[in-house]
Amino acid sequence: MSEATISDVTVPLARWIAGLTPDAVPERVRTRATHLLLDGVGCALVGAQLPWSRVATGAVLDLEGAGDAVVVGTGRTTSGPAAVLLNSTFGKGFELDDFHPVAPLHSASLVLPVLLATAQHQGGASGAQALTAAVAAFEVGPRVGMALHGSQMLSRGWHSGPVFGTHAAAVAAGRLRGLDAERMEDALGLAGTQSAGLMAAQYEAMSKRMQHGFAARGGYYAAALAAAGYTGIKQVFDRPYGGYLAVFREGHDPDPRQIIAGLGEAWHTELIAVKSYAAQGGLHGTIQAVLELRAEYAVDPATVERVDIRVGHTVYHHGWWTPERPLTAVGAQMNLGYAAAVALLDGTVMPPQFTEERLDADDVWQLLGRVRVHLDEAVQRAPVHERFATDLTLTLRDGTELCRRVVQPHGGPLDPVTNEEIVAKYRTLVGPLMPTTRLDAVQRAVLGLDGLSDIGELGELLAGPVAGTLDRNGTVR
CATH class of the missing domain: 1.10.4100.10 (2-methylcitrate dehydratase PrpD)
Known part of the structure; x- marks a missing residue:
């Protein structure tokens, strides 16, 4: 050398x-x-x-x-x-x-x-x-x-x-x-x-x-x-x-x-992960932990006294700052507290959770005020594939603590989103925007890419306008 x-x-x-x-x-x-x-x-x-x-x-x-x-x-x-x-x-x-x-x-x-x-x-x-x-x-x-x-x-x-x-x-x-x-x-x-x-x-x-x-x-x-x-x-x-x-x-x-x-x-x-939620990847462990506890214990958000989230350096620095009301959609999609609040309240984190109305909703901000995010040095010292790990605790008003650790959220190498789930996601997202014939044709062209004589065929399918537009609610108009 x-x-x-x-x-x-x-x-x-x-x-x-x-x-x-x-x-x-x-x-x-x-x-x-x-x-x-x-x-x-x-x-x-x-x-x-x-x-x-x-x-x-x-x-x-x-x-x-x-x-x-x-x-x-x-x-x-x-x-x-x-x-x-x-x-x-x-x-x-x-x-x-x-x-x-x-x-x-x-x-x-x-x-x-x-x-x-x-x-x-x-x-x-x-x-x-x-x-x-x-x-x-x-x-x-x-x-x-x-x-x-x-x-x-x-x-x-x-x-x-x-x-x-x-x-x-x-x-x-x-x-x-x-x-x-x-x-x-x-x-x-x-x-x-x-x-x-x-x-x-x-x-x-x-x-x-x-x-x-x-x-x-x-x-x-x-x-x-x-x-x-x-x-x-x-x-x-x-x-x-x-x-x-x-x-x-x-x-x-x-x-x-x-x-x-x-x-x-x-x-x-x-290893490339496919998202299940409309938020930055570092928030997915928190979202999954909240949704699992919510489902397992039928948690009523009104009974939650405190939400504690422990994460490593990357997720903490990228995903946490004290939010100010109202957040923009992009800010909310980056913020651990907002993601935890809407996951607990709504049971999902998708486009409807980032409407102007939801971003400024009283129930969201009341719960957001009870969220605490902690930097956990132990996560940073963990093996590289565990550095997006999340420890979440819901403390209820009666003193009960519900805890969940997510080492890797669904989509990570230990639990990848399947090809079938990707197809279902595509059809759910795009289905409202175009006729089924075009929806199917795009899917066939991409999944059969090896067989296309010219990728321009895919370009032509993607070129035309769709049937509607999405408003800030993620709703087709």
Whole structure:
């Protein structure tokens, strides 16, 4: 190793990406990848109809104008980069999208928009090519995140997904463009220099929905520039001065080996978690614990004197601050106290729990005032897959304490959401928005991606407007 590098992972990674073949990916991984993409499609179609997405669409199309790239669920088209930005923003529109439990990023919202726009720009790409590109991207994003110890980035205030996500997007676009290892290395370097994202967006900013879109657009550009011969940073993960890991390492010690650990053997595609609730992933343990106690003991929220939630660093810093009335929808979807309150009161945490009326409801805020969140150092010292663990105690007015520990919520590696559940989620979310014939056709196209002669067929199915729009209540109008 030369003095100019601190590791040797960038080139091996680029070679693996460029050399990945469909036959090298186990069938179960390919099947899971199609279901992750279906979940991404459902989230994007729903997200496209939300009021803040309408604001984003108007602003971006005013800047970019018309083009040939599909803006999902709107009947509009625009330039490739603008479509990537918007479609990714739609995928993040209502906190229903996937997340990686160890290296937090939202993969489908990065990968799906890039696949659609790149294929359109290239004049077509087969479904088999797109699926292999998706798997490569699903593998690379988390590995880059794990090299930075994943959730530590959230604890330090970075929006981890946009920090890791540029690489996932660049890989998806680069694979469809057929970049060789040298050009893929350029694309990774061009992606790394665009990585950023501030987690303070979580409190009230619409831009929280768009930050993965910035990363997706950055990766899309990175691959296109590399394909044209525009060179990027070489050995971007290895350089000690100004390299990706060297710069983002401040405050902790990165582990470059994670970037190539288990390539082609251990598949992160199978670890990506699919959400069951419309809230950030770190809140799911609290939601599940509340719902389990509520069901098991028939808890009357009026009898609850106190709610105590114990979590580790990442969930605490990302998910807890003393809320002020009223919260915005995005703030509520990030806040442990709000999630616990509406789960206990309503028995679920889905779009109707984030209406303007519910966000400012007296019963919610009365219960919120009885929530206490505690930082538990023991969780932080636990094995990496247990760092989203939650200990929850409901203290009733008669002194009874009801306790529940959730090491991993449903969706985590120990209890994954099944492919059948993903299909059911897609149909529940999207069913009210379009005729069953179109709903079925989209599902067949995504789950049968391997058999599509051109992924543009999927783009055409997603292009048209849906039957209605969603109001702030998540209700079709």
